[in-house]
Amino acid sequence: MMAGCIANVSFARLNEATVRVLQKNGCEVVVPRDQTCCGALHVHAGIREEARKLARRNIDAVLDGGFDAIITNAAGCGSTLKEYDELLEHDAEYHPRAKQFVHLMKDVTEFLSSIELNPAMGQVPVTATYQDSCHLAHGQKIKAQPRKLLAAIPGLQFKEMPLADICCGSAGIYNVLQNEMSMDVLTRKMESVNATKAGVIVTANPGCMLQLEAGARQHGSGQRVAHVVEMLDEAYRNFGPR
Secondary structure, rough: OOOHHHOOHHHHHHHHHHHHHHOOOOOOOOOOOOOOOOHHHHHHOHHHHHHHHHHHHHHHHHHHHHHOOEEEEHHHHHHHHHHHHHOOOOOOOOOOHHHHHHOOOOEEEHHHHHOOOOOOOOOOEEEEEEEEHHHHHHHOOOOOOHHHHOOOOOOOOOOOOOOOOOOOOOOHHHHHHOHHHHHHHHHHHHHHHHHHOOEEEEEOOHHHHHHHHHHHHHHOOEEEEEHHHHHHHHHHHOOOOO
């Protein structure tokens, strides 16, 4: 599992939930000690040589561990992690290793939807809607998988929001650099969210979660924001006698 840098601090509970859900589905989870930042923000800012240094370090930290899959729960990180072969295409030493790395790299929703999901879940009696992460839906072409996982949760009523695959305004560091326009995008996004009457806004990327939490505070009706894997974790924790 790639724990992330910001996510490992600001979203530690999400990482813990990810480990629990993977374990519930028969996985042995390893978090390699020597991993580092994925380099996504460096790539976005055009600091590509620094991103290449980070990519090489991650490849060395993970690739020789004999893992069946490399997992991330951050769609923004995943988009860059899946492009290490392109980032290192002119590196004769690392390009073949980068290709191996990319072959194993999976978003957690992509991985979980590809296996026979453990059905030992309890009821999660909420109405939820799903906001596509741009990096997941457009960058990685993963749209059906998160919805498939939500549909597997007992008691969860899913309401598709209008324009779910339109950006929430987070866009990496866009909400910091272009805050006014980002907030305008968020206002329109919350109109779509509120139209569903859902009490939970689910997404698959920490950056989107932060943006949507701001939207729920400013324009919402008390909605909770959660990652797909956090909803699965809640379902597994609700299974059996309370």
